[in-house]
Amino acid sequence: MMRQSLYSAVVCDALDGLGFTNQSPRTQLLSLTVDEVLVGRCRTTSWEEIDFEDPAPYELELQAVDSCEPDDVLICAAGGSMRSGIWGELLSTAAKNRGCVGAIVDGAVRDISKMTAMGFPVFATARCIYDSLNRQRVIAVDEPVEIDGVIFRSGDLVLADQDGIVVVPQEIEEQAMRNAWQKVHDENITRDAIIDGMLATAAYRKYGVL
Amino acid sequence: MMRQSLYSAVVCDALDGLGFTNQSPRTQLLSLTVDEVLVGRCRTTSWEEIDFEDPAPYELELQAVDSCEPDDVLICAAGGSMRSGIWGELLSTAAKNRGCVGAIVDGAVRDISKMTAMGFPVFATARCIYDSLNRQRVIAVDEPVEIDGVIFRSGDLVLADQDGIVVVPQEIEEQAMRNAWQKVHDENITRDAIIDGMLATAAYRKYGVL
Amino acid sequence: MMRQSLYSAVVCDALDGLGFTNQSPRTQLLSLTVDEVLVGRCRTTSWEEIDFEDPAPYELELQAVDSCEPDDVLICAAGGSMRSGIWGELLSTAAKNRGCVGAIVDGAVRDISKMTAMGFPVFATARCIYDSLNRQRVIAVDEPVEIDGVIFRSGDLVLADQDGIVVVPQEIEEQAMRNAWQKVHDENITRDAIIDGMLATAAYRKYGVL
Numbered sequence: 359m360m361r362q363s364l365y366s367a368v369v370c371d372a373l374d375g376l377g378f379t380n381q382s383p384r385t386q387l388l389s390l391t392v393d394e395v396l397v398g399r400c401r402t403t404s405w406e407e408i409d410f411e412d413p414a415p416y417e418l419e420l421q422a423v424d425s426c427e428p429d430d431v432l433i434c435a436a437g438g439s440m441r442s443g444i445w446g447e448l449l450s451t452a453a454k455n456r457g458c459v460g461a462i463v464d465g466a467v468r469d470i471s472k473m474t475a476m477g478f479p480v481f482a483t484a485r486c487i488y489d490s491l492n493r494q495r496v497i498a499v500d501e502p503v504e505i506d507g508v509i510f511r512s513g514d515l516v517l518a519d520q521d522g523i524v525v526v527p528q529e530i531e532e533q534a535m536r537n538a539w540q541k542v543h544d545e546n547i548t549r550d551a552i553i554d555g556m557l558a559t560a561a562y563r564k565y566g567v568l
Numbered sequence: 569m570m571r572q573s574l575y576s577a578v579v580c581d582a583l584d585g586l587g588f589t590n591q592s593p594r595t596q597l598l599s600l601t602v603d604e605v606l607v608g609r610c611r612t613t614s615w616e617e618i619d620f621e622d623p624a625p626y627e628l629e630l631q632a633v634d635s636c637e638p639d640d641v642l643i644c645a646a647g648g649s650m651r652s653g654i655w656g657e658l659l660s661t662a663a664k665n666r667g668c669v670g671a672i673v674d675g676a677v678r679d680i681s682k683m684t685a686m687g688f689p690v691f692a693t694a695r696c697i698y699d700s701l702n703r704q705r706v707i708a709v710d711e712p713v714e715i716d717g718v719i720f721r722s723g724d725l726v727l728a729d730q731d732g733i734v735v736v737p738q739e740i741e742e743q744a745m746r747n748a749w750q751k752v753h754d755e756n757i758t759r760d761a762i763i764d765g766m767l768a769t770a771a772y773r774k775y776g777v778l
Numbered sequence: 779m780m781r782q783s784l785y786s787a788v789v790c791d792a793l794d795g796l797g798f799t800n801q802s803p804r805t806q807l808l809s810l811t812v813d814e815v816l817v818g819r820c821r822t823t824s825w826e827e828i829d830f831e832d833p834a835p836y837e838l839e840l841q842a843v844d845s846c847e848p849d850d851v852l853i854c855a856a857g858g859s860m861r862s863g864i865w866g867e868l869l870s871t872a873a874k875n876r877g878c879v880g881a882i883v884d885g886a887v888r889d890i891s892k893m894t895a896m897g898f899p900v901f902a903t904a905r906c907i908y909d910s911l912n913r914q915r916v917i918a919v920d921e922p923v924e925i926d927g928v929i930f931r932s933g934d935l936v937l938a939d940q941d942g943i944v945v946v947p948q949e950i951e952e953q954a955m956r957n958a959w960q961k962v963h964d965e966n967i968t969r970d971a972i973i974d975g976m977l978a979t980a981a982y983r984k985y986g987v988l
Contacts, residue, residue: 367653367678367697374699382697384650384676393681416988420979440804443787443941448968448988452978466804468787470940471813487787487802487942489794491988520680521653522697548658558662559630568626568658568701577863577888577907584909592907594860594886603891730890731863732907758868768872769840778836778868778911 364538365395366517368545370524372537382524383506385438387462387481389520391474396460396481396518398431400510400525404498405436405444405465411492418496423449425499428457431518433510435503436465442488443468450478462518464505465494481518541567574748575605576727578755580734582747592734593716595648597672597691599730601684606670606691606728608641610720610735614708615646615654615675621702628706633659638667641728643720645713646675652698653678660688672728674715675704691728751777784958785815786937788965790944792957802944803926805858807882807901809940811894816880816901816938818851820930820945824918825856825864825885831912838916843869848877851938853930855923856885862908863888870898882938884925885914901938961987 366382373381389396403422422432432453436444445461447469453461460479461467466486473480500512508525510516515526515535526534548565552558562568576592583591599606613632632642642663646654655671657679663671670689671677676696683690710722718735720726725736725745736744758775762768772778786802793801809816823842842852852873856864865881867889873881880899881887886906893900920932928945930936935946935955946954964987971981982988 365681367656367699370697371699374701379698384696384698386694388695416982420977420982420988424977424979446787446988448965448972448981449978451969451972452981455972455975468941471785484806485808485941486804487790487944488799488804489787489791489988491794521678521695524697545658549661552658552661552665555665557630557634558659559634561658561662562626562630568630568656568699575891577866577909580907581909584911589908594906594908596904598905731888731905734907755868759871762868762871762875765875767840767844768869769844771868771872772836772840778840778866778909 363542364517366519366524367521368541369517369526369534369538371541372534373526375537376530376534378527378530380508382522383508385483385506387464387483387523389479389481390467390470390485391480392477393520394479396431396479398429398459398516400433400512400514400516401426401430402433402435402500402503402510402512403496404501404503405434405494406497407439407441407494408492412495415491418499422496422499423453426453426456426458430458431516432458432461433503434461434463434465435505436463436494438483439465439494440484440486442466442490442493443486444490444494445480447472450476454478462523481523573752574727576729576734577731578751579727579736579744579748581751582744583734583736585747586740586744588737588740590718592732593718595693595716597674597693597733599689599691600677600680600695601690602687603730604689606641606689608639608669608726610643610722610724610726611636611640612643612645612710612713612720612722613706614711614713615644615704616707617649617651617704618702622705625701628709632706632709633663636663636666636668640668641726642668642671643713644671644673644675645715646673646704648693649675649704650694650696652676652700652703653696654700654704655690657682660686664688672733691733783962784937786939786944787941788961789937789946789954789958791961792954793946795957796950796954798947798950800928802942803928805903805926807884807903807943809899809901810887810890810905811900812897813940814899816851816899818849818879818936820853820932820934820936821846821850822853822855822920822923822930822932823916824921824923825854825914826917827859827861827914828912832915835911838919842916842919843873844876846873846876846878850878851936852878852881853923854881854883854885855925856883856914858903859885859914860904860906862886862910862913863906864910864914865900867892870896874898882943901943
């Protein structure tokens with residue numbers, strides 16, 4: 359139900375109303391695969407750039423993927439690095455097997471056409487065909503990470519769609535979602551009034567949303 | 569007819585030929601909703617960034633939308649700001665009711681999937697889910713605005729498509745459109761000759777267009 | 779067969795394995811027209827920016843296009859310039875007539891919707907509606923060119939798809955393609971094992987690819 363009726367912008371507005379005004383990275387983290395609303399709980403990974411032969415390649419990222427639980431969203435914080443494509447088809451396949459519903463990557467990914475065919479939502483800043491082997495690797499799992507000044511914590515609710523990404527801190531989640539539902543309702547009334555011919559100025563004065 | 573046969577590049581070429589060589593912003597203002605040629609007359613708005621509780625939120629933008637006339641194209645000059653999504657579904661709905669045919673935003677927008685469902689053309693530099701409330705607002709309507717060094721004036725003819733955006737100054741409009749029609753014709757002849765096997769060098773020598 | 783089974787990422791991995799670790803530009807050279815794997819041999823052109831009335835407009839680019847041979851891929855090295863759209867529909871039509879299978883442009887192009895309708899693959903950094911006339915021109919054909927630190931030579935094999943672009947130096951081509959085929963095979967086995975429920979960690983330990 360949440361996936362059908364909610365979207366990132368209205369949740370962001372609800373967070374604004376509660377004084378949480380920095381919950382969405384402004385960097386363009388667009389869906390490179392399927393066009394749907396991704397909703398789930400953050401599973402965070404931090405990445406570093408390397409430039410040597412890694413003695414234990416893929417170790418922590420494989421652990422993160424293999425320990426995914428249903429409705430997890432993999433958050434890959436790589437500081438927007440273009441050094442390699444750190445997320446791809448085989449990781450998506452393994453994560454999806456465990457119930458993971460999507461990935462959000464502040465960095466580059468590859469295997470776009472295969473992940474699109476899988477129907478797996480992947481939001482990223484860029485594409486890069488280089489393997490991450492000996493170029494980038496995970497250095498921490500389940501630690502809080504930052505993307506463009508916004509903090510993502512494992513367990514936080516996250517929504518992502520064509521407009522952008524919003525993360526809901528756990529301490530405010532229940533109130534934020536209740537307010538978001540209310541705003542969806544108010545927007546529906548406003549939209550109907552405008553479609554019926556009410557001027558926008560009058561609709562805003564009457565219903566108070568835009 | 570103009571919508572079916574003209575496109576931004578050929579109008580830009582006609583303007584080049586008349587010595588108007590700076591009529592298209594080079595920033596990537598792509599259509600984020602539907603893929604068609606947008607043609608209409610500029611209705612300009614200037615935006616500023618704010619960081620306080622706005623005593624009269626949305627005031628001028630609502631006025632601009634509510635006073636739109638048929639074939640208007642809302643031009644939102646926000647200096648490419650990523651601070652918030654300044655254009656969205658409800659503004660599109662209200663503007664469309666008044667006959668507005670699309671929006672061009674030098675800045676960020678939101679509600680992409682809803683505006684796509686409406687079939688409303690929106691060209692913008694980025695997406696952002698933050699509400700404009702207390703973040704950005706309109707400070708002038710119908711004043712000349714600048715986007716990437718190009719001046720847009722209310723009443724100017726504007727065309728926008730997948731290649732880019734071109735604005736036609738009123739003093740040269742009639743001549744520019746006549747020359748653009750002629751160039752469409754010349755390109756059609758050249759294309760047919762090339763498809764029939766003529767080398768590009770020979771076609772250019774014979775017809776003078778490329 | 780190569781077009782159906784190979785893709786840029788796996789060829790890049792094969793090149794990595796042979797010590798050729800800088801064969802893909804990290805700039806986002808995306809397909810702006812059709813979504814397929816482009817495979818062919820480089821035909822290089824170098825471009826310069828100009829700002830005067832060109833006495834011999836389009837001369838070298840027309841020569842390059844008219845001398846294309848089957849399976850050529852036009853490489854347009856323009857240093858990422860946004861000054862004009864240097865590749866468009868008529869050049870695509872003429873090049874395609876000669877057997878050219880696509881274009882890769884480190885710079886801007888125009889006529890996107892027409893080239894899409896033609897089904898002609900064009901990878902570029904940006905879109906721009908300005909004509910190249912008196913703004914940019916070809917200064918060399920068949921000389922080695924550089925895009926984002928990667929060297930493209932006429933005759934080199936090149937692959938491009940949604941993930942990115944990879945160029946295969948001729949001295950290593952046979953070995954690289956053999957290794958790429960092998961990796962496609964290994965990835966297929968790994969994918970099947972993961973789909974059947976094997977954890978990613980175990981699959982990587984067993985098959986050695988990811």
